[in-house]
Amino acid sequence: MALVKLGQDPDSPEGKSPTVYLDEETGNYVLQGWKVLDSERLSQMDIPDxxxxxEFPQRMMQFFPEVKGVGSTDA
Known part of the structure; x- marks a missing residue:
């Protein structure tokens, strides 16, 4: 699997997270972000095992090619 780093949160302490990657084989995005541990928020979702x-900040949307106007990343 070849992951391509599309962008990293410039406001993140030490520049380590969140990060947006593209899996070149599947065309899917792989997101690195903060774990959601808040039971109240988790209880509002139906999350399979x-x-x-x-969670990642809205400012990270800029790294998705579709938002940049680059178009689809069909794999």
């Missing part, structure tokens, strides 16, 4: 929830 094989999934998890992360």
């Amino acid at each position: 094989h999934e998890t929830v992360i």
Whole structure:
């Protein structure tokens, strides 16, 4: 699997997270962000056991090609 880093939160302490990646094989995005541990928010979602929830700031949307106006990233 080849992951391509599309962008990292410039306001993140130490520049380590959140990060947006593109999986070149599947065309899917892989997101690194903050774990959502707040039980009140989690209780409002139906999360299957094989999934998890992360949070990342709205300012990170700029790194998605579709938002940049670059178009789709069909794999």
